Amino acid sequence: MLILNTFTILVQVVFIVFMSLLSMNILRYFTGSVKNMVAIAPAVFVNHGGGPMPLLGDKDSKGLTEFLRDEVKKHVNLKxxxxxxxxxxxxxxDKVTISSAKHHDLYFDYYGFPPETYKYRYDAPGDPELAQRIHTELTKAGIDSKLDPKRGWDHGVFVPMMLINPSADIPIVQISVLTNQNPEQHYNIGKTLSRFRKEGIAIIGSGMSYHNMREFRNSRNSGRVVNKDFDAFLNEACTSSDEKRKELLSVWDKQPGALESHPPRAAEHLMPLIVIAGAGGDEPGERIFNWDLTGSFRLSGFIWRNLS
Structure with missing residues:
Protein backbone atom coordinates (compact mmCIF):
# COMPACT_ATOMS: atom_id res chain seq x y z
CA MET A 1 0.00 0.00 0.00
CA LEU A 2 2.83 2.37 0.85
CA ILE A 3 4.46 1.66 -2.51
CA LEU A 4 1.16 2.29 -4.29
CA ASN A 5 0.63 5.60 -2.50
CA THR A 6 4.18 6.68 -3.27
CA PHE A 7 3.72 5.77 -6.93
CA THR A 8 0.41 7.67 -7.05
CA ILE A 9 2.08 10.78 -5.59
CA LEU A 10 4.92 10.53 -8.09
CA VAL A 11 2.44 10.26 -10.97
CA GLN A 12 0.60 13.33 -9.70
CA VAL A 13 3.84 15.29 -9.37
CA VAL A 14 4.94 14.30 -12.87
CA PHE A 15 1.51 15.27 -14.22
CA ILE A 16 1.62 18.65 -12.50
CA VAL A 17 5.13 19.35 -13.79
CA PHE A 18 4.15 18.24 -17.29
CA MET A 19 1.05 20.46 -17.32
CA SER A 20 3.06 23.40 -15.99
CA LEU A 21 5.67 23.02 -18.71
CA LEU A 22 2.97 22.59 -21.32
CA SER A 23 1.17 25.72 -20.12
CA MET A 24 4.41 27.69 -20.16
CA ASN A 25 5.14 26.58 -23.73
CA ILE A 26 1.63 27.42 -24.87
CA LEU A 27 1.86 30.82 -23.21
CA ARG A 28 5.29 31.42 -24.73
CA TYR A 29 3.99 30.42 -28.15
CA PHE A 30 1.08 32.82 -28.09
CA THR A 31 2.94 35.73 -26.53
CA GLY A 32 5.72 35.18 -29.06
CA SER A 33 3.16 35.20 -31.84
CA VAL A 34 1.75 38.47 -30.56
CA LYS A 35 5.22 39.98 -30.46
CA ASN A 36 5.89 38.79 -33.99
CA MET A 37 2.66 40.23 -35.35
CA VAL A 38 3.31 43.31 -37.46
CA ALA A 39 0.76 46.11 -37.54
CA ILE A 40 -0.27 47.33 -40.96
CA ALA A 41 1.49 50.64 -41.52
CA PRO A 42 -0.43 53.60 -42.93
CA ALA A 43 -0.17 55.41 -46.25
CA VAL A 44 -0.01 59.15 -45.61
CA PHE A 45 0.15 62.27 -47.76
CA VAL A 46 1.69 65.40 -46.21
CA ASN A 47 2.33 68.91 -47.51
CA HIS A 48 5.97 69.89 -47.04
CA GLY A 49 5.64 73.66 -47.49
CA GLY A 50 7.94 76.12 -49.21
CA GLY A 51 11.63 75.15 -49.04
CA PRO A 52 12.82 75.06 -45.42
CA MET A 53 10.16 77.53 -44.20
CA PRO A 54 8.42 75.08 -41.84
CA LEU A 55 11.75 74.62 -40.03
CA LEU A 56 12.41 78.35 -39.64
CA GLY A 57 9.49 79.36 -37.43
CA ASP A 58 7.91 81.18 -40.38
CA LYS A 59 4.59 82.63 -39.18
CA ASP A 60 2.85 81.85 -42.47
CA SER A 61 3.88 78.20 -42.11
CA LYS A 62 2.83 77.89 -38.47
CA GLY A 63 -0.16 75.60 -39.06
CA LEU A 64 1.84 73.31 -41.31
CA THR A 65 4.78 73.18 -38.89
CA GLU A 66 2.50 72.29 -36.01
CA PHE A 67 0.82 69.54 -38.00
CA LEU A 68 4.10 67.92 -39.06
CA ARG A 69 5.68 68.28 -35.63
CA ASP A 70 2.75 67.53 -33.33
CA GLU A 71 -0.16 65.96 -35.19
CA VAL A 72 1.33 63.35 -37.52
CA LYS A 73 2.50 61.22 -34.59
CA LYS A 74 -1.10 61.09 -33.35
CA HIS A 75 -2.05 59.28 -36.56
CA VAL A 76 1.13 57.28 -37.17
CA ASN A 77 2.72 55.13 -34.46
CA LEU A 78 6.37 55.77 -35.29
CA LYS A 79 7.52 53.15 -32.76
CA ASP A 94 11.67 59.10 -66.68
CA LYS A 95 11.46 55.86 -64.69
CA VAL A 96 10.76 55.30 -61.01
CA THR A 97 14.07 55.81 -59.22
CA ILE A 98 14.82 54.43 -55.78
CA SER A 99 17.46 55.61 -53.30
CA SER A 100 19.50 52.52 -52.46
CA ALA A 101 22.50 53.40 -50.29
CA LYS A 102 23.00 52.72 -46.58
CA HIS A 103 23.32 56.47 -46.05
CA HIS A 104 22.29 59.48 -48.11
CA ASP A 105 23.53 63.03 -47.64
CA LEU A 106 21.04 65.87 -47.88
CA TYR A 107 20.40 67.59 -51.19
CA PHE A 108 19.62 71.27 -50.59
CA ASP A 109 17.46 71.89 -53.63
CA TYR A 110 16.31 75.39 -52.67
CA TYR A 111 17.85 78.82 -53.10
CA GLY A 112 18.15 82.14 -51.29
CA PHE A 113 17.53 80.99 -47.72
CA PRO A 114 19.62 81.71 -44.57
CA PRO A 115 23.02 79.97 -44.28
CA GLU A 116 21.86 77.67 -41.47
CA THR A 117 19.35 76.04 -43.81
CA TYR A 118 22.25 74.55 -45.77
CA LYS A 119 23.74 72.95 -42.67
CA TYR A 120 20.81 70.76 -41.66
CA ARG A 121 21.49 67.12 -40.89
CA TYR A 122 19.11 64.19 -41.01
CA ASP A 123 21.02 61.00 -40.44
CA ALA A 124 18.32 58.37 -40.71
CA PRO A 125 19.71 55.22 -42.35
CA GLY A 126 18.88 54.05 -45.82
CA ASP A 127 17.80 50.48 -46.52
CA PRO A 128 19.51 48.90 -49.57
CA GLU A 129 17.71 45.58 -49.10
CA LEU A 130 14.29 47.25 -49.06
CA ALA A 131 15.26 49.36 -52.06
CA GLN A 132 16.12 46.20 -54.01
CA ARG A 133 12.84 44.58 -53.03
CA ILE A 134 10.89 47.66 -54.18
CA HIS A 135 12.76 47.53 -57.49
CA THR A 136 11.89 43.84 -57.83
CA GLU A 137 8.20 44.34 -57.06
CA LEU A 138 7.88 47.25 -59.47
CA THR A 139 9.56 45.17 -62.18
CA LYS A 140 7.15 42.29 -61.55
CA ALA A 141 4.27 44.75 -61.96
CA GLY A 142 5.65 45.93 -65.31
CA ILE A 143 6.74 49.31 -63.95
CA ASP A 144 10.16 50.44 -65.14
CA SER A 145 12.47 51.37 -62.26
CA LYS A 146 16.12 51.72 -61.27
CA LEU A 147 18.26 52.03 -58.14
CA ASP A 148 20.24 55.17 -57.30
CA PRO A 149 22.83 54.96 -54.49
CA LYS A 150 24.16 58.51 -55.00
CA ARG A 151 21.43 61.17 -55.07
CA GLY A 152 20.88 62.90 -51.73
CA TRP A 153 17.59 63.19 -49.92
CA ASP A 154 15.92 66.39 -51.11
CA HIS A 155 13.90 68.79 -48.99
CA GLY A 156 10.72 66.90 -49.81
CA VAL A 157 12.22 64.26 -47.52
CA PHE A 158 14.24 65.99 -44.85
CA VAL A 159 12.03 69.02 -44.15
CA PRO A 160 8.92 67.03 -43.12
CA MET A 161 10.93 64.22 -41.54
CA MET A 162 12.96 66.57 -39.33
CA LEU A 163 9.63 67.60 -37.82
CA ILE A 164 7.83 64.25 -37.91
CA ASN A 165 10.68 62.15 -36.51
CA PRO A 166 13.59 64.30 -35.32
CA SER A 167 15.30 61.25 -33.76
CA ALA A 168 16.01 59.99 -37.32
CA ASP A 169 15.91 56.37 -36.20
CA ILE A 170 13.61 54.91 -38.89
CA PRO A 171 15.20 53.77 -42.19
CA ILE A 172 14.02 55.67 -45.25
CA VAL A 173 13.94 54.80 -48.93
CA GLN A 174 13.29 57.83 -51.14
CA ILE A 175 11.36 57.32 -54.39
CA SER A 176 10.94 59.64 -57.36
CA VAL A 177 7.82 60.57 -59.27
CA LEU A 178 7.63 60.35 -63.05
CA THR A 179 8.28 63.28 -65.36
CA ASN A 180 5.28 62.30 -67.49
CA GLN A 181 2.94 63.15 -64.58
CA ASN A 182 0.57 60.41 -65.75
CA PRO A 183 -2.00 59.89 -62.97
CA GLU A 184 -2.86 56.28 -63.80
CA GLN A 185 0.78 55.24 -63.78
CA HIS A 186 1.36 56.95 -60.44
CA TYR A 187 -1.73 55.28 -58.98
CA ASN A 188 -0.42 51.89 -60.10
CA ILE A 189 2.96 52.61 -58.50
CA GLY A 190 1.10 53.08 -55.24
CA LYS A 191 -0.82 49.85 -55.76
CA THR A 192 2.46 47.98 -56.06
CA LEU A 193 4.00 49.67 -53.03
CA SER A 194 0.94 48.94 -50.87
CA ARG A 195 2.07 45.36 -50.12
CA PHE A 196 4.96 46.72 -48.03
CA ARG A 197 2.47 48.21 -45.60
CA LYS A 198 1.72 44.66 -44.40
CA GLU A 199 5.32 44.50 -43.16
CA GLY A 200 5.03 47.60 -41.00
CA ILE A 201 6.57 49.87 -43.64
CA ALA A 202 4.77 53.20 -43.96
CA ILE A 203 4.39 54.92 -47.32
CA ILE A 204 4.54 58.69 -47.13
CA GLY A 205 3.92 61.05 -50.03
CA SER A 206 5.50 64.49 -49.70
CA GLY A 207 4.16 67.21 -51.99
CA MET A 208 1.51 69.95 -51.92
CA SER A 209 -2.19 69.57 -52.60
CA TYR A 210 -2.03 73.08 -54.10
CA HIS A 211 1.07 74.29 -55.94
CA ASN A 212 0.94 77.28 -58.26
CA MET A 213 4.08 79.38 -57.91
CA ARG A 214 2.66 82.44 -59.65
CA GLU A 215 -0.37 82.53 -57.37
CA PHE A 216 1.80 81.94 -54.31
CA ARG A 217 3.45 85.25 -55.19
CA ASN A 218 0.40 87.19 -56.35
CA SER A 219 -2.55 86.03 -54.26
CA ARG A 220 -1.17 85.87 -50.73
CA ASN A 221 -3.55 87.26 -48.10
CA SER A 222 -6.14 87.84 -50.80
CA GLY A 223 -9.02 87.33 -48.40
CA ARG A 224 -10.36 84.41 -50.43
CA VAL A 225 -9.43 80.77 -50.88
CA VAL A 226 -8.35 80.47 -54.50
CA ASN A 227 -8.57 76.65 -54.74
CA LYS A 228 -11.74 75.87 -52.79
CA ASP A 229 -13.34 73.84 -55.60
CA PHE A 230 -10.28 71.74 -56.35
CA ASP A 231 -9.63 71.05 -52.68
CA ALA A 232 -13.23 69.81 -52.37
CA PHE A 233 -12.62 67.52 -55.35
CA LEU A 234 -9.47 66.06 -53.76
CA ASN A 235 -11.34 65.42 -50.55
CA GLU A 236 -14.15 63.65 -52.42
CA ALA A 237 -11.67 61.53 -54.38
CA CYS A 238 -9.46 60.56 -51.44
CA THR A 239 -12.35 59.71 -49.13
CA SER A 240 -13.85 57.39 -51.75
CA SER A 241 -13.22 53.65 -52.05
CA ASP A 242 -10.53 52.38 -54.39
CA GLU A 243 -12.39 52.08 -57.69
CA LYS A 244 -14.01 55.50 -57.55
CA ARG A 245 -10.84 57.07 -56.14
CA LYS A 246 -8.78 55.85 -59.09
CA GLU A 247 -11.44 56.93 -61.56
CA LEU A 248 -11.60 60.45 -60.16
CA LEU A 249 -7.86 60.98 -59.79
CA SER A 250 -7.26 59.71 -63.33
CA VAL A 251 -9.13 62.78 -64.60
CA TRP A 252 -7.99 65.24 -61.93
CA ASP A 253 -6.99 67.79 -64.56
CA LYS A 254 -10.55 68.00 -65.88
CA GLN A 255 -11.94 69.22 -62.56
CA PRO A 256 -12.92 72.83 -61.74
CA GLY A 257 -9.85 74.76 -60.65
CA ALA A 258 -7.47 71.88 -61.39
CA LEU A 259 -5.07 73.61 -63.75
CA GLU A 260 -5.13 76.75 -61.62
CA SER A 261 -4.05 74.61 -58.67
CA HIS A 262 -1.45 72.59 -60.59
CA PRO A 263 -0.56 74.27 -63.90
CA PRO A 264 -0.03 72.17 -67.04
CA ARG A 265 3.23 70.14 -66.98
CA ALA A 266 3.86 71.43 -63.43
CA ALA A 267 1.80 68.96 -61.40
CA GLU A 268 4.77 67.20 -59.78
CA HIS A 269 3.57 68.19 -56.30
CA LEU A 270 0.27 66.37 -56.84
CA MET A 271 1.86 63.12 -57.99
CA PRO A 272 2.90 61.90 -54.51
CA LEU A 273 -0.73 62.23 -53.41
CA ILE A 274 -1.85 60.05 -56.31
CA VAL A 275 0.80 57.43 -55.44
CA ILE A 276 -0.36 57.40 -51.82
CA ALA A 277 -4.00 57.14 -52.90
CA GLY A 278 -3.02 54.09 -54.95
CA ALA A 279 -1.32 52.58 -51.92
CA GLY A 280 -4.39 53.15 -49.78
CA GLY A 281 -6.18 49.86 -50.40
CA ASP A 282 -9.89 49.36 -50.92
CA GLU A 283 -11.21 51.51 -48.08
CA PRO A 284 -11.76 55.29 -48.19
CA GLY A 285 -9.06 57.57 -46.88
CA GLU A 286 -9.46 60.17 -44.16
CA ARG A 287 -8.57 63.85 -44.34
CA ILE A 288 -6.35 64.66 -41.35
CA PHE A 289 -5.15 68.12 -42.38
CA ASN A 290 -7.08 71.02 -43.88
CA TRP A 291 -5.55 74.45 -43.50
CA ASP A 292 -5.33 77.71 -45.44
CA LEU A 293 -1.83 79.01 -46.10
CA THR A 294 -1.95 82.83 -45.70
CA GLY A 295 -5.72 82.48 -45.79
CA SER A 296 -5.60 81.92 -49.56
CA PHE A 297 -4.30 78.45 -50.44
CA ARG A 298 -6.14 75.48 -48.97
CA LEU A 299 -3.92 72.49 -48.22
CA SER A 300 -5.17 69.00 -47.38
CA GLY A 301 -3.44 65.90 -46.03
CA PHE A 302 -4.83 62.36 -46.04
CA ILE A 303 -4.25 58.99 -44.42
CA TRP A 304 -5.21 55.42 -45.23
CA ARG A 305 -4.99 53.31 -42.08
CA ASN A 306 -6.33 49.93 -43.19
CA LEU A 307 -5.47 47.65 -46.07
CA SER A 308 -7.95 45.24 -47.61
Whole structure:
Protein backbone atom coordinates (compact mmCIF):
# COMPACT_ATOMS: atom_id res chain seq x y z
CA MET A 1 0.00 0.00 0.00
CA LEU A 2 2.83 2.37 0.85
CA ILE A 3 4.46 1.66 -2.51
CA LEU A 4 1.16 2.29 -4.29
CA ASN A 5 0.63 5.60 -2.50
CA THR A 6 4.18 6.68 -3.27
CA PHE A 7 3.72 5.77 -6.93
CA THR A 8 0.41 7.67 -7.05
CA ILE A 9 2.08 10.78 -5.59
CA LEU A 10 4.92 10.53 -8.09
CA VAL A 11 2.44 10.26 -10.97
CA GLN A 12 0.60 13.33 -9.70
CA VAL A 13 3.84 15.29 -9.37
CA VAL A 14 4.94 14.30 -12.87
CA PHE A 15 1.51 15.27 -14.22
CA ILE A 16 1.62 18.65 -12.50
CA VAL A 17 5.13 19.35 -13.79
CA PHE A 18 4.15 18.24 -17.29
CA MET A 19 1.05 20.46 -17.32
CA SER A 20 3.06 23.40 -15.99
CA LEU A 21 5.67 23.02 -18.71
CA LEU A 22 2.97 22.59 -21.32
CA SER A 23 1.17 25.72 -20.12
CA MET A 24 4.41 27.69 -20.16
CA ASN A 25 5.14 26.58 -23.73
CA ILE A 26 1.63 27.42 -24.87
CA LEU A 27 1.86 30.82 -23.21
CA ARG A 28 5.29 31.42 -24.73
CA TYR A 29 3.99 30.42 -28.15
CA PHE A 30 1.08 32.82 -28.09
CA THR A 31 2.94 35.73 -26.53
CA GLY A 32 5.72 35.18 -29.06
CA SER A 33 3.16 35.20 -31.84
CA VAL A 34 1.75 38.47 -30.56
CA LYS A 35 5.22 39.98 -30.46
CA ASN A 36 5.89 38.79 -33.99
CA MET A 37 2.66 40.23 -35.35
CA VAL A 38 3.31 43.31 -37.46
CA ALA A 39 0.76 46.11 -37.54
CA ILE A 40 -0.27 47.33 -40.96
CA ALA A 41 1.49 50.64 -41.52
CA PRO A 42 -0.43 53.60 -42.93
CA ALA A 43 -0.17 55.41 -46.25
CA VAL A 44 -0.01 59.15 -45.61
CA PHE A 45 0.15 62.27 -47.76
CA VAL A 46 1.69 65.40 -46.21
CA ASN A 47 2.33 68.91 -47.51
CA HIS A 48 5.97 69.89 -47.04
CA GLY A 49 5.64 73.66 -47.49
CA GLY A 50 7.94 76.12 -49.21
CA GLY A 51 11.63 75.15 -49.04
CA PRO A 52 12.82 75.06 -45.42
CA MET A 53 10.16 77.53 -44.20
CA PRO A 54 8.42 75.08 -41.84
CA LEU A 55 11.75 74.62 -40.03
CA LEU A 56 12.41 78.35 -39.64
CA GLY A 57 9.49 79.36 -37.43
CA ASP A 58 7.91 81.18 -40.38
CA LYS A 59 4.59 82.63 -39.18
CA ASP A 60 2.85 81.85 -42.47
CA SER A 61 3.88 78.20 -42.11
CA LYS A 62 2.83 77.89 -38.47
CA GLY A 63 -0.16 75.60 -39.06
CA LEU A 64 1.84 73.31 -41.31
CA THR A 65 4.78 73.18 -38.89
CA GLU A 66 2.50 72.29 -36.01
CA PHE A 67 0.82 69.54 -38.00
CA LEU A 68 4.10 67.92 -39.06
CA ARG A 69 5.68 68.28 -35.63
CA ASP A 70 2.75 67.53 -33.33
CA GLU A 71 -0.16 65.96 -35.19
CA VAL A 72 1.33 63.35 -37.52
CA LYS A 73 2.50 61.22 -34.59
CA LYS A 74 -1.10 61.09 -33.35
CA HIS A 75 -2.05 59.28 -36.56
CA VAL A 76 1.13 57.28 -37.17
CA ASN A 77 2.72 55.13 -34.46
CA LEU A 78 6.37 55.77 -35.29
CA LYS A 79 7.52 53.15 -32.76
CA UNK A 80 5.83 50.41 -34.80
CA UNK A 81 7.36 51.32 -38.14
CA UNK A 82 10.05 49.11 -39.64
CA UNK A 83 10.88 51.64 -42.37
CA UNK A 84 9.42 54.45 -44.47
CA UNK A 85 9.07 54.57 -48.24
CA UNK A 86 8.93 58.28 -49.03
CA UNK A 87 7.72 59.52 -52.41
CA UNK A 88 8.96 63.06 -53.03
CA UNK A 89 7.70 65.68 -55.47
CA UNK A 90 11.21 67.08 -55.80
CA UNK A 91 12.62 64.13 -57.69
CA UNK A 92 11.29 63.59 -61.19
CA UNK A 93 12.68 60.86 -63.46
CA ASP A 94 11.67 59.10 -66.68
CA LYS A 95 11.46 55.86 -64.69
CA VAL A 96 10.76 55.30 -61.01
CA THR A 97 14.07 55.81 -59.22
CA ILE A 98 14.82 54.43 -55.78
CA SER A 99 17.46 55.61 -53.30
CA SER A 100 19.50 52.52 -52.46
CA ALA A 101 22.50 53.40 -50.29
CA LYS A 102 23.00 52.72 -46.58
CA HIS A 103 23.32 56.47 -46.05
CA HIS A 104 22.29 59.48 -48.11
CA ASP A 105 23.53 63.03 -47.64
CA LEU A 106 21.04 65.87 -47.88
CA TYR A 107 20.40 67.59 -51.19
CA PHE A 108 19.62 71.27 -50.59
CA ASP A 109 17.46 71.89 -53.63
CA TYR A 110 16.31 75.39 -52.67
CA TYR A 111 17.85 78.82 -53.10
CA GLY A 112 18.15 82.14 -51.29
CA PHE A 113 17.53 80.99 -47.72
CA PRO A 114 19.62 81.71 -44.57
CA PRO A 115 23.02 79.97 -44.28
CA GLU A 116 21.86 77.67 -41.47
CA THR A 117 19.35 76.04 -43.81
CA TYR A 118 22.25 74.55 -45.77
CA LYS A 119 23.74 72.95 -42.67
CA TYR A 120 20.81 70.76 -41.66
CA ARG A 121 21.49 67.12 -40.89
CA TYR A 122 19.11 64.19 -41.01
CA ASP A 123 21.02 61.00 -40.44
CA ALA A 124 18.32 58.37 -40.71
CA PRO A 125 19.71 55.22 -42.35
CA GLY A 126 18.88 54.05 -45.82
CA ASP A 127 17.80 50.48 -46.52
CA PRO A 128 19.51 48.90 -49.57
CA GLU A 129 17.71 45.58 -49.10
CA LEU A 130 14.29 47.25 -49.06
CA ALA A 131 15.26 49.36 -52.06
CA GLN A 132 16.12 46.20 -54.01
CA ARG A 133 12.84 44.58 -53.03
CA ILE A 134 10.89 47.66 -54.18
CA HIS A 135 12.76 47.53 -57.49
CA THR A 136 11.89 43.84 -57.83
CA GLU A 137 8.20 44.34 -57.06
CA LEU A 138 7.88 47.25 -59.47
CA THR A 139 9.56 45.17 -62.18
CA LYS A 140 7.15 42.29 -61.55
CA ALA A 141 4.27 44.75 -61.96
CA GLY A 142 5.65 45.93 -65.31
CA ILE A 143 6.74 49.31 -63.95
CA ASP A 144 10.16 50.44 -65.14
CA SER A 145 12.47 51.37 -62.26
CA LYS A 146 16.12 51.72 -61.27
CA LEU A 147 18.26 52.03 -58.14
CA ASP A 148 20.24 55.17 -57.30
CA PRO A 149 22.83 54.96 -54.49
CA LYS A 150 24.16 58.51 -55.00
CA ARG A 151 21.43 61.17 -55.07
CA GLY A 152 20.88 62.90 -51.73
CA TRP A 153 17.59 63.19 -49.92
CA ASP A 154 15.92 66.39 -51.11
CA HIS A 155 13.90 68.79 -48.99
CA GLY A 156 10.72 66.90 -49.81
CA VAL A 157 12.22 64.26 -47.52
CA PHE A 158 14.24 65.99 -44.85
CA VAL A 159 12.03 69.02 -44.15
CA PRO A 160 8.92 67.03 -43.12
CA MET A 161 10.93 64.22 -41.54
CA MET A 162 12.96 66.57 -39.33
CA LEU A 163 9.63 67.60 -37.82
CA ILE A 164 7.83 64.25 -37.91
CA ASN A 165 10.68 62.15 -36.51
CA PRO A 166 13.59 64.30 -35.32
CA SER A 167 15.30 61.25 -33.76
CA ALA A 168 16.01 59.99 -37.32
CA ASP A 169 15.91 56.37 -36.20
CA ILE A 170 13.61 54.91 -38.89
CA PRO A 171 15.20 53.77 -42.19
CA ILE A 172 14.02 55.67 -45.25
CA VAL A 173 13.94 54.80 -48.93
CA GLN A 174 13.29 57.83 -51.14
CA ILE A 175 11.36 57.32 -54.39
CA SER A 176 10.94 59.64 -57.36
CA VAL A 177 7.82 60.57 -59.27
CA LEU A 178 7.63 60.35 -63.05
CA THR A 179 8.28 63.28 -65.36
CA ASN A 180 5.28 62.30 -67.49
CA GLN A 181 2.94 63.15 -64.58
CA ASN A 182 0.57 60.41 -65.75
CA PRO A 183 -2.00 59.89 -62.97
CA GLU A 184 -2.86 56.28 -63.80
CA GLN A 185 0.78 55.24 -63.78
CA HIS A 186 1.36 56.95 -60.44
CA TYR A 187 -1.73 55.28 -58.98
CA ASN A 188 -0.42 51.89 -60.10
CA ILE A 189 2.96 52.61 -58.50
CA GLY A 190 1.10 53.08 -55.24
CA LYS A 191 -0.82 49.85 -55.76
CA THR A 192 2.46 47.98 -56.06
CA LEU A 193 4.00 49.67 -53.03
CA SER A 194 0.94 48.94 -50.87
CA ARG A 195 2.07 45.36 -50.12
CA PHE A 196 4.96 46.72 -48.03
CA ARG A 197 2.47 48.21 -45.60
CA LYS A 198 1.72 44.66 -44.40
CA GLU A 199 5.32 44.50 -43.16
CA GLY A 200 5.03 47.60 -41.00
CA ILE A 201 6.57 49.87 -43.64
CA ALA A 202 4.77 53.20 -43.96
CA ILE A 203 4.39 54.92 -47.32
CA ILE A 204 4.54 58.69 -47.13
CA GLY A 205 3.92 61.05 -50.03
CA SER A 206 5.50 64.49 -49.70
CA GLY A 207 4.16 67.21 -51.99
CA MET A 208 1.51 69.95 -51.92
CA SER A 209 -2.19 69.57 -52.60
CA TYR A 210 -2.03 73.08 -54.10
CA HIS A 211 1.07 74.29 -55.94
CA ASN A 212 0.94 77.28 -58.26
CA MET A 213 4.08 79.38 -57.91
CA ARG A 214 2.66 82.44 -59.65
CA GLU A 215 -0.37 82.53 -57.37
CA PHE A 216 1.80 81.94 -54.31
CA ARG A 217 3.45 85.25 -55.19
CA ASN A 218 0.40 87.19 -56.35
CA SER A 219 -2.55 86.03 -54.26
CA ARG A 220 -1.17 85.87 -50.73
CA ASN A 221 -3.55 87.26 -48.10
CA SER A 222 -6.14 87.84 -50.80
CA GLY A 223 -9.02 87.33 -48.40
CA ARG A 224 -10.36 84.41 -50.43
CA VAL A 225 -9.43 80.77 -50.88
CA VAL A 226 -8.35 80.47 -54.50
CA ASN A 227 -8.57 76.65 -54.74
CA LYS A 228 -11.74 75.87 -52.79
CA ASP A 229 -13.34 73.84 -55.60
CA PHE A 230 -10.28 71.74 -56.35
CA ASP A 231 -9.63 71.05 -52.68
CA ALA A 232 -13.23 69.81 -52.37
CA PHE A 233 -12.62 67.52 -55.35
CA LEU A 234 -9.47 66.06 -53.76
CA ASN A 235 -11.34 65.42 -50.55
CA GLU A 236 -14.15 63.65 -52.42
CA ALA A 237 -11.67 61.53 -54.38
CA CYS A 238 -9.46 60.56 -51.44
CA THR A 239 -12.35 59.71 -49.13
CA SER A 240 -13.85 57.39 -51.75
CA SER A 241 -13.22 53.65 -52.05
CA ASP A 242 -10.53 52.38 -54.39
CA GLU A 243 -12.39 52.08 -57.69
CA LYS A 244 -14.01 55.50 -57.55
CA ARG A 245 -10.84 57.07 -56.14
CA LYS A 246 -8.78 55.85 -59.09
CA GLU A 247 -11.44 56.93 -61.56
CA LEU A 248 -11.60 60.45 -60.16
CA LEU A 249 -7.86 60.98 -59.79
CA SER A 250 -7.26 59.71 -63.33
CA VAL A 251 -9.13 62.78 -64.60
CA TRP A 252 -7.99 65.24 -61.93
CA ASP A 253 -6.99 67.79 -64.56
CA LYS A 254 -10.55 68.00 -65.88
CA GLN A 255 -11.94 69.22 -62.56
CA PRO A 256 -12.92 72.83 -61.74
CA GLY A 257 -9.85 74.76 -60.65
CA ALA A 258 -7.47 71.88 -61.39
CA LEU A 259 -5.07 73.61 -63.75
CA GLU A 260 -5.13 76.75 -61.62
CA SER A 261 -4.05 74.61 -58.67
CA HIS A 262 -1.45 72.59 -60.59
CA PRO A 263 -0.56 74.27 -63.90
CA PRO A 264 -0.03 72.17 -67.04
CA ARG A 265 3.23 70.14 -66.98
CA ALA A 266 3.86 71.43 -63.43
CA ALA A 267 1.80 68.96 -61.40
CA GLU A 268 4.77 67.20 -59.78
CA HIS A 269 3.57 68.19 -56.30
CA LEU A 270 0.27 66.37 -56.84
CA MET A 271 1.86 63.12 -57.99
CA PRO A 272 2.90 61.90 -54.51
CA LEU A 273 -0.73 62.23 -53.41
CA ILE A 274 -1.85 60.05 -56.31
CA VAL A 275 0.80 57.43 -55.44
CA ILE A 276 -0.36 57.40 -51.82
CA ALA A 277 -4.00 57.14 -52.90
CA GLY A 278 -3.02 54.09 -54.95
CA ALA A 279 -1.32 52.58 -51.92
CA GLY A 280 -4.39 53.15 -49.78
CA GLY A 281 -6.18 49.86 -50.40
CA ASP A 282 -9.89 49.36 -50.92
CA GLU A 283 -11.21 51.51 -48.08
CA PRO A 284 -11.76 55.29 -48.19
CA GLY A 285 -9.06 57.57 -46.88
CA GLU A 286 -9.46 60.17 -44.16
CA ARG A 287 -8.57 63.85 -44.34
CA ILE A 288 -6.35 64.66 -41.35
CA PHE A 289 -5.15 68.12 -42.38
CA ASN A 290 -7.08 71.02 -43.88
CA TRP A 291 -5.55 74.45 -43.50
CA ASP A 292 -5.33 77.71 -45.44
CA LEU A 293 -1.83 79.01 -46.10
CA THR A 294 -1.95 82.83 -45.70
CA GLY A 295 -5.72 82.48 -45.79
CA SER A 296 -5.60 81.92 -49.56
CA PHE A 297 -4.30 78.45 -50.44
CA ARG A 298 -6.14 75.48 -48.97
CA LEU A 299 -3.92 72.49 -48.22
CA SER A 300 -5.17 69.00 -47.38
CA GLY A 301 -3.44 65.90 -46.03
CA PHE A 302 -4.83 62.36 -46.04
CA ILE A 303 -4.25 58.99 -44.42
CA TRP A 304 -5.21 55.42 -45.23
CA ARG A 305 -4.99 53.31 -42.08
CA ASN A 306 -6.33 49.93 -43.19
CA LEU A 307 -5.47 47.65 -46.07
CA SER A 308 -7.95 45.24 -47.61
Missing amino acids: ELKAIILVTAHWEE
